[in-house]
Structure formats: structure tokens, C-alpha cells
Amino acid sequence: MANYKLQINGRSYETETEADTPLLWVLRDHLGLVGTKYGCGIAQCGACTVHLNGNAVRSCSLPVSAVGTKKITTIEGLSAHGDHPVQAAWHEVDVAQCGYCQAGQIMTASALLAKNPTPTAEQIDNAMNGNICRCGTYHRIHEAITLASSKMK
Amino acid sequence: METLTKTNRRDFLKLAAVAGGGLFLGFHWNSAEASAMEVIGADAMAEGTINFNSYLSISPENVITIFSPNPELGQNIKTSFPMIVAEELDADWTKVKVVQAALDSKKYERQLTGGSGAIPHSWERLRKAGATARQMLIEAAAQKWNIASASLTTDNGFVIHQESGRRWHYGELATEASALPVPSDVKLKDKKDFKIIGTAIHNVDNQEMITGKPLYGLDFYREGMLHAMIQRPLAFGMKIKSVDSAAAKAMPGISDVVVFKNNVAVVGKSTWQVNKARKLLKIEYEAEGAIESTADHDRLFKELLESKATTVRRKDGDVDTAFKNAAKVISREYQCPFLPHNPMEPMNFFAHVREDGVELVGPTQTPEMARGEVAKLLNMAPDKITLELTRLGGGFGRRLKADYVLEAAELSSLIKAPVKVIWTREDEMTGGSYRPAVRYRFEAALDKEGNMIGYKLRGVGINSGNCTREDNFPSGAVDHLLIDSIEHKSPITTGAWRAPITNFLAFAEQAFIDEVAAAAGKDPIQFRLSLLDKAKQSPVGAVKYGIDRMKTVIQLAAEKSNWGTKKDVSQGFSVYFSHRSYVAQVAEVVMVNGKPVIQKIIAAADCGVVVNLSGAYQQVRGGIVDGLGHALYSNITFKEGVPEQKNFNSYRLIRMKEIPEVDVHFVNNGIDPTGLGEPALPPTGGAVANALFKATGKRLYHQPFSKQEEMKGVNLGDRL
Missing domain, CATH: 3.10.20.30 (Beta-grasp domain)
Structure with a gap:
């Protein structure tokens, strides 16, 4: 110990x-x-x-x-009031189903956008490929990252 | 809209009562009769004599609270249930609070999530609850202001007197309304007047989920609670012979090692300490049943397909003669592997067994059943047991079983302490309750004109019960038909897996029909449509699916995919009826550098009225991703009873890079909702296999596709 x-x-x-x-x-x-x-x-x-x-x-x-x-x-x-652009986009796109994996998805996505605020679709895929969503919300995750990126510009 | 995520019924009652007045209605999910509703007074609340299982309250401050009793596991009913009540109440959605139920009623019916049944089962009751409250509010306004109730309307949380332009928000009328008799006959809205139902409403738990609030069973912590993991036999068919737990017990933080049934539980102060100590257990096992490998199953399947000891599920006409007289006979076999459920949140449950009662907290799809089984196990009256439901981090059928709840309860009773049992991912994948492995043989007899005059289906399944769905399409459309099945009993445990049986059967059937259509020289869609016409015009035996509903989704999918008109795109078609709903899909594959790429899936779904467009759209898209991922990649194999895939490094789940574009279209037919948690999944495998055939000329018969010889050298899931 x-x-x-x-x-x-x-x-x-x-x-x-x-x-x-x-x-x-x-x-x-x-x-x-x-x-x-x-x-x-x-x-x-x-x-x-x-x-x-x-x-x-x-x-x-x-x-x-x-x-x-x-x-x-x-x-x-990640944010004081749950309003980081990635969290806001997650809400706006209504990403979560069961929601269990989403904290991890959001943390991966926010780290990506901090380094690369305007990722291409392929860069999003690459960054997010290590995060599994068993409900299959990948389309919305991708969409929310694109939305967050557009708002962070 | 606001949501309370963690509360029990007492808190909820307190919450509603605190309002000091207002309207508080109790009703039963198990009765569609409005007369079973009752206004609940402060006395009844204080005395705790209330025995309803659902509530709707309107406070004088105009806060509307709706109790959402089904387990929420991502199918979004926690949002869509209240939407239905709010619709008929004509409420302002932004003023609605949603409260999750705890289980402590004596009479819960269907507090369960499974079978795509949550919405179909509750639709009418929810509507009546909202409509009843609305009518009482109108009546209260009529009496208060001495106006004819017929001259009053409601809108967005107000009762309105059009003539005078006066309006009162519901809160202002709630206390008066509570003194009125509950009407026994309420008028429901015309569906075309829906304002909330059919719109896209965001998940009521979004904010909690995206900020990491403790919502799930695994997040439950209690002062003084112990943590435990359980070592179950490594191989199916084995039992414990001896346990040496000395090394494990000597580890820091470990308070106990307990052997019960075939389990060795390591109990301690923290998850990590327990996990480490568990690895030091020395357990010897001995065989108590058959020790089976996948190779044994493969052999067994072929033997059993020739068996005479099958159970006949449906028989129409005379198949022997039809096949004898056929111009062409097609016979194909399809095999599916075992699959674990793998919800992202692994199994877990908190139990505190005391002398005078039991407290259970955690994620289950069947709280009532879990409580009943715990009561039996501990020989205790069910009303001494409370079960608080957490949000479920996925279910897929796994949490329909109460095994993991029972383990926690039994362990707590043995160690006489509050304990949370958690399963690791390896426990999850090796712990059984798999989607059963099945092999099917389909046979079709065609006449000279290419009409299907005979159809045979035989299913052989491992712990699968009836692995056919004998009354599904094309039953009713074929003159001579025989469907039978046989089951092999194995120590490998199985259970319901999202869209039980049909999750694979649909692929096999729809891939087979595609091949039969080709042999008949017909377009696969036209071939299906003519079978449906035949079932409509001259049905053979009972037809237990909606012919017109199925035709409609077929035509919608064909239209939205521009079926048969796209250059350089190979389209595959599939349609399936399951759990009361209908989904047709077209998969599109293009060839890139000589290799097939799954580019897009277009779905047409008929689930009746779509309650929440956002949730429904994702439910279909997620179902397709689920169906596709498992068809392409996933399987569990066994060597001498031991599962060979134990975690996500050897067991492949679909990831973001591998998803095609998915388009979803709903049939808007105004039929009462028929469910959507499962029906989008079954058709996907067939549509994709049929498209892959068109693109490559290779038929696929077994899942996962990526591991078949036919797809050697192809990385299925590669994008453009």
C-alpha cells in the first residue's frame, strides 16, 4: 500500500x-x-x-x-456545467441509447477535438475506433463530433 | 422537462404530496379501465396504503410528474412513456418530470423489458391516464367558472375558454380536479391531432448520461458495502471438486472466500483487490455432464438433421408428393454460432440480506421475476424484499435472467453483509446464457413455372426450444409445407438474445428465399410479393402475419432504394416480421479493387405509430448495426467445454469504421404501436448476404461471414 x-x-x-x-x-x-x-x-x-x-x-x-x-x-x-461543446452536441444529436459507453466516447471525442478542432470524417473514425458502443449509436456519435467541431470553430 | 433519476416510491409519494394540494392520480398498468384509476388523498399517502403501480400528478405550481415503470436499457421508454401520457393530457412537455419506479408494489404486471413489448403493452393505458386527467381538469374549470365543459378545450398545459379568451394552467385547476369523481369513459385524441407523439424528443436522461452521473447498477455504492467477484466453472459440464483459497484469502483487503453451489466468491474491500485475489484461487473441477467442443456440435448438427425424432411445428398439404413432382428442388443449410450478449455494463447486483428483509439494487430486465426468485431462494415473503432498479447499461436479453441477482442475494445471506457482485468482461463472455447455436435445413420445391409448391424447414438447436417460427412467412403462401425442429440438451447455458431465434433464422430464411427466387428466374422482391398475394388470395392454413403490412414495407424499401436501377451497386433484399412489427431492408454493396464493400442499408419499418421519432430512428439504426456486426464478426467457440473467446481482443464487435450508411423510413399507418426494440435486427444479415452474393457470386450460409471461406481475403467492413 x-x-x-x-x-x-x-x-x-x-x-x-x-x-x-x-x-x-x-x-x-x-x-x-x-x-x-x-x-x-x-x-x-x-x-x-x-x-x-x-x-x-x-x-x-x-x-x-x-x-x-x-x-x-x-x-x-470535462466542464463545470455539463456544457462542453462535445456534451452539448451529444445532447443536441440525442446520441445515447443505454448511455453506458458514452462517457468514454465523449472523453475520446473531446481529446480529439482539443488537438484537431476540424477533423475529417476519416480522422473521426480513426480516433473513435477504439470505443465500442454495443447499442450501435456510431452514426450519431460521428454526427455529434462533426457538430461540436463546427461549433468550436 | 426535468428528470429525477434515483428515487423510490416513498420519495416519489413524498414529492407529489409536498405540493400541498394538486391532483394525484394512481392507476394500474394491468387494467385498461379508467375506472381503475383513483384520486389519491393525503391520508392514503401518509398511511402508505396506496396500491397502484403508476402515478400521474399535477402540482398547484403546475409541475406534472409521470412515473415510468419499465426498466430502461436504451430502448428509450423512459422518454416515450411520459410522451404518451403527456400527449393525451395535452401537457406542456417542458413542464413534465419523469420519475423511474422502484419495485415495491405487490401487483406489478409486466415491469419487464423484453420482446419489444413495453410500448405495445402500455399504449392504451398510458393514453387513458393522460386523457382522464385532462377531462378532470376541464370539468374542474367548468364547475369553477360555471361554464359548460363542452365549450372548453385544452392546449399545451392550459384549459381554454375560446369564447371569452380565458385560460388556466393545469396547476391552477389541479386541486379542484382532485375532488371530482374519476370519469369512467374518456375520449382519446384522434391520432392525427397528436402534437408530442411522433416528434423527436430528446432522451430525458441525456444530461445525466453525458455528465457521468451514477445511473447504472455498477455505479451503486453504499457505505460499508463489500465487493465480490465469483469464479464459476471454467468449462461447461464441470463442477467443483476442491477449492484451495488460502493464497487468495491472504491477499490485502480480502475478507472472505465463500463456496456455494458451483461458485467460489471472493469478497473484499475493493474491486481491484478482489480481482487480484481471485486469480490466486486453486480450484479443481470434475466432469458432471457432457464436455462439449464446437467440433462436437458441428458433427451433432449434421446427425440430428437426419433424425426422425423431430417435433412437427406446422404441416400443410403433402410435402412428399410436392417434392416428388417438383421440376426443381433446392436444399441449403445454414448454421449460427453461440453469442454472448455483451452489454457494455457487465452483470452486477447489490444485495443486502438482513433478518427482517432484503434490499436489492441493480440492473434487471425482469425485476418482478428477480424478486420472486430471491424470495424463493431465501424462503422469505416477496413483500419483505425491495428491488430498486437502476438504469441498465444494455441488456440484449441477458438481464431477463435472474441468475446474477440470485448469486448476489445468496452471497449476502452467507456473509451477512451488504455486497455488490460484479462480473468482469471475461465472466460475461464465459458465463453462459448464450444465443443458442442452431443449424437449419431449408428445402424448396418449384414447379415448371417457378412457383414454390413445397417448402420444408428443419431446425436443430442447442438448448433452443423451438428454433423455428413456424407461422412466419412463407407459411400460408405455400400449398405443401413442413416445419419441424429438434433440440439437443447441452450443459452450455443459453438464453434469449435480442430477437430470440429470429436474429439468425431471418438471415437463413431470407438468404434461402433469395436463392429460390434466383432458381425460379424471378426478381427476389417480385417473388416475395407474389407469395404474399397467394397468401392473401388463397391462404394455406393460418396466416399469422399481416400480409398488407409486409407488402407495404417491401414496397417502401424498394422505392427508397431505387431497387434494381442503380448502376455498379449490388443490392440485396430482405424482409422480416418479428415481435409484431415489419421491417424490410436493402443492403448495397459495391466492388472496390475486386473486393466487396458494404456501403449502405436502407430500411423500411412498420411499427405502427412512431412515438418518439428520435428514439425510434436510432432504435432501427442501432438494430441494424447490431445485426450487421454480429453477422459479420462474432462467435463463441468451445474447446472441451471452455469458451475460447474471453474478451474484446479475441471476440470482435462492430466498431465505428465498419458501419455503412443507414437510412430509415417509417410507414405511417396510424396502427397502435407494435414495438421496435428488436424487429430491425433480424432482416440485416439476409439483406447483406444477398447483396454480397450479387457482388461476388458467393453465397454465405454460416455466420460470422468474415470467418467463412467465401470471404477469405476480404476485410468485411472496409469502407470506400
Whole structure:
């Protein structure tokens, strides 16, 4: 067991846990940030996506000991009032069905747009291909990213 | 519009009562009679003697609250149920609050999500509830102002007196309305006057979902709650021989290792600790049933197709003579693999078993059944058990079973502590309850003119029950027909998987019909239409599908896809009736560098009245993506009882890059809703296989397509 100080959503958190605990379970079990979802545990589905210094990473496969001082953003901290352009577009396009994967989809999409505010359709496909949606809302995810991109210009 | 996501019935009642006045109506989903509605007074609320299972309240402040009792798993009923009530109430949608039910009524009927039945089942009751409240509000205004109620109308949450131009919002009238008798006969709106139904209304939980609020079972945490994972036998047909849990127990955070039934539960303080400790379990298993491999099933299927011990499901005319006299006979076999459901949220449930009662919290498609089974297991009266439903992170049929609820309850009773049991993805994929594997043989007899005079279908399924749908098309359209089935009992557990049986049967049938049409020298659409004409003009035996509704979707899909007129595009057709609704699809494939690319799917759906256009459109598109993905990529195989695919690195689900364009068209026929959660999925495999045949000349008989010899060297899902 060791003590970890984490920078999450602009706040400092402290937790006692084993070094190999994935960030996902620290967020969910230790810190009560359950917006980040468990889907596969092997970085294949993207449900657990968070930002680490602005990069989309799979928190299920990132040991807490590897986080260091890097800044973590989870879905809860993407915007203060749930109105990040990507979230607003998700609402406007009415993307979600069951909704379980959408936090991960939104985190991947927002990381993409932060780096490339005007992605091509193919760039969207490439960035989003690691995120599975079992309900099959891919068309709307794609549409919402395009919409968010147009509003961020 | 506002939504409350987590509440139990007591909170809801409190919420409605806090209003201090207003109108509070209780009604039953299990009765379409308006007389079964009742105004609920403050006394009844305080005493908790209320025994309705649904509510509608209007507060003096004009807040309308509607109780949405079905489990929400992405089919969007939490939005569409209230839309129906609000429509007949003539309410202002922006003033409507939606509350999810907890299960604590004695008499829930159909608090269940499955079979595409939520909307068809509740349609009339929801409408009557809204209409009853509306009529009471009109009556209240009439009495208050001494005006004839016939001179009053409603609009957008107001009762209006046209003559004088006066108007009152519903909240102003709600308290007076509550003193009136509940009318027994209310008039429903003419469907052409619908203002909310048929529009695209955003999901009421959008904001919670996109901001990561704790909505799902897996998100449920309770102070002092333990976490648990369960090791189930690695192979189907095995049982525990011995367990050495010393190493697991010695791990940090682990409080207990409990063996029950064929399970070894590791209990501890956190998910990760439990997950790590579980890997240190040393469990020996021994065979208790047949240990089967996929190769055994392949052999078995072929043997059983020759069996004489089948169950006849439907028999019309004399197939033997028809086949003897046929000018041409076509015989083909189709085989489908086992599939896990893989909802993105894995199985999980919270249980707290105490001496005096049980608290259950989690995601289930069948809360009433789950509670009943837990009651039986613990030998406890069902009314001592509460079940709070969370939002479901997908279901696809998996959460129709209560196995994972029972496990949690049994574990909690053994460790005498509150516990949340969670399944890993590997547990999900290796834990059984699969879509059954089935093999079909179809045979058709054609006469000299290319008319189908004989039709045979035999299905062999593993734990599949009746793996045919004997009264579906083309039954009724063929003079001589025989449909029979046989089941093999296996230790590999199976269950309902979105569009049970038809999710594969539709592909096989529609691919076969395509081949028969080709053998008859006829256009595949014309061939189907003439069969339907025959069923209409001279039906053979019972016809249990709507011939005209099926023809309409066929024609709409043909029209919207410009069937048969596109250059360099290979079109494949499919149509299927399932769960009361009709969907036709045209898949379009183009050849790029000598390889087929699935470019587009056009769907025409008849589900009766479309309640929420946004939800319905996505339900069809999502169903098609689901049907396509599994037809192309997915299967579970077994080696000596052990599932060989365990996670998304070896089990392929469709991803964004692989989806074709999908166009959806609805038939607007004003028929009461007939359901949409499943019917869009079954036709997709057939449409795609038929289009791939046109493009490549290769027929596909087995799923997943991408793993068949015929598609070797083709990366199905590649885009242009």
C-alpha cells in the first residue's frame, strides 16, 4: 500500500492503495468518481477513457503509480456545467441509447477535438475506433463530433 | 422537462404530496379501465396504503410528474412513456418530470423489458391516464367558472375558454380536479391531432448520461458495502471438486472466500483487490455432464438433421408428393454460432440480506421475476424484499435472467453483509446464457413455372426450444409445407438474445428465399410479393402475419432504394416480421479493387405509430448495426467445454469504421404501436448476404461471414 496524490478535475485527491491498482478503480472505488466506466479491463472498448494531460487514455490499464503529477480529467470534470461543446452536441444529436459507453466516447471525442478542432470524417473514425458502443449509436456519435467541431470553430 | 433519476416510491409519494394540494392520480398498468384509476388523498399517502403501480400528478405550481415503470436499457421508454401520457393530457412537455419506479408494489404486471413489448403493452393505458386527467381538469374549470365543459378545450398545459379568451394552467385547476369523481369513459385524441407523439424528443436522461452521473447498477455504492467477484466453472459440464483459497484469502483487503453451489466468491474491500485475489484461487473441477467442443456440435448438427425424432411445428398439404413432382428442388443449410450478449455494463447486483428483509439494487430486465426468485431462494415473503432498479447499461436479453441477482442475494445471506457482485468482461463472455447455436435445413420445391409448391424447414438447436417460427412467412403462401425442429440438451447455458431465434433464422430464411427466387428466374422482391398475394388470395392454413403490412414495407424499401436501377451497386433484399412489427431492408454493396464493400442499408419499418421519432430512428439504426456486426464478426467457440473467446481482443464487435450508411423510413399507418426494440435486427444479415452474393457470386450460409471461406481475403467492413 502506498499513498498517492492525484490531480483530478482541478482538485487534489489523496488515496491509499496498491501500486498496481488501475486508475479506473481508484476513481470508482476510492474516490467516488463513477462516471468513468468499466467495460473490458484490457483497453479494448474505451468505456474507461479519461484525459491524462489532455491525452485520451484507458484508465483500466493505467496503474495509479504511473500517473505521477499528470493532470487527470474525467467526465465529471470535462466542464463545470455539463456544457462542453462535445456534451452539448451529444445532447443536441440525442446520441445515447443505454448511455453506458458514452462517457468514454465523449472523453475520446473531446481529446480529439482539443488537438484537431476540424477533423475529417476519416480522422473521426480513426480516433473513435477504439470505443465500442454495443447499442450501435456510431452514426450519431460521428454526427455529434462533426457538430461540436463546427461549433468550436 | 426535468428528470429525477434515483428515487423510490416513498420519495416519489413524498414529492407529489409536498405540493400541498394538486391532483394525484394512481392507476394500474394491468387494467385498461379508467375506472381503475383513483384520486389519491393525503391520508392514503401518509398511511402508505396506496396500491397502484403508476402515478400521474399535477402540482398547484403546475409541475406534472409521470412515473415510468419499465426498466430502461436504451430502448428509450423512459422518454416515450411520459410522451404518451403527456400527449393525451395535452401537457406542456417542458413542464413534465419523469420519475423511474422502484419495485415495491405487490401487483406489478409486466415491469419487464423484453420482446419489444413495453410500448405495445402500455399504449392504451398510458393514453387513458393522460386523457382522464385532462377531462378532470376541464370539468374542474367548468364547475369553477360555471361554464359548460363542452365549450372548453385544452392546449399545451392550459384549459381554454375560446369564447371569452380565458385560460388556466393545469396547476391552477389541479386541486379542484382532485375532488371530482374519476370519469369512467374518456375520449382519446384522434391520432392525427397528436402534437408530442411522433416528434423527436430528446432522451430525458441525456444530461445525466453525458455528465457521468451514477445511473447504472455498477455505479451503486453504499457505505460499508463489500465487493465480490465469483469464479464459476471454467468449462461447461464441470463442477467443483476442491477449492484451495488460502493464497487468495491472504491477499490485502480480502475478507472472505465463500463456496456455494458451483461458485467460489471472493469478497473484499475493493474491486481491484478482489480481482487480484481471485486469480490466486486453486480450484479443481470434475466432469458432471457432457464436455462439449464446437467440433462436437458441428458433427451433432449434421446427425440430428437426419433424425426422425423431430417435433412437427406446422404441416400443410403433402410435402412428399410436392417434392416428388417438383421440376426443381433446392436444399441449403445454414448454421449460427453461440453469442454472448455483451452489454457494455457487465452483470452486477447489490444485495443486502438482513433478518427482517432484503434490499436489492441493480440492473434487471425482469425485476418482478428477480424478486420472486430471491424470495424463493431465501424462503422469505416477496413483500419483505425491495428491488430498486437502476438504469441498465444494455441488456440484449441477458438481464431477463435472474441468475446474477440470485448469486448476489445468496452471497449476502452467507456473509451477512451488504455486497455488490460484479462480473468482469471475461465472466460475461464465459458465463453462459448464450444465443443458442442452431443449424437449419431449408428445402424448396418449384414447379415448371417457378412457383414454390413445397417448402420444408428443419431446425436443430442447442438448448433452443423451438428454433423455428413456424407461422412466419412463407407459411400460408405455400400449398405443401413442413416445419419441424429438434433440440439437443447441452450443459452450455443459453438464453434469449435480442430477437430470440429470429436474429439468425431471418438471415437463413431470407438468404434461402433469395436463392429460390434466383432458381425460379424471378426478381427476389417480385417473388416475395407474389407469395404474399397467394397468401392473401388463397391462404394455406393460418396466416399469422399481416400480409398488407409486409407488402407495404417491401414496397417502401424498394422505392427508397431505387431497387434494381442503380448502376455498379449490388443490392440485396430482405424482409422480416418479428415481435409484431415489419421491417424490410436493402443492403448495397459495391466492388472496390475486386473486393466487396458494404456501403449502405436502407430500411423500411412498420411499427405502427412512431412515438418518439428520435428514439425510434436510432432504435432501427442501432438494430441494424447490431445485426450487421454480429453477422459479420462474432462467435463463441468451445474447446472441451471452455469458451475460447474471453474478451474484446479475441471476440470482435462492430466498431465505428465498419458501419455503412443507414437510412430509415417509417410507414405511417396510424396502427397502435407494435414495438421496435428488436424487429430491425433480424432482416440485416439476409439483406447483406444477398447483396454480397450479387457482388461476388458467393453465397454465405454460416455466420460470422468474415470467418467463412467465401470471404477469405476480404476485410468485411472496409469502407470506400
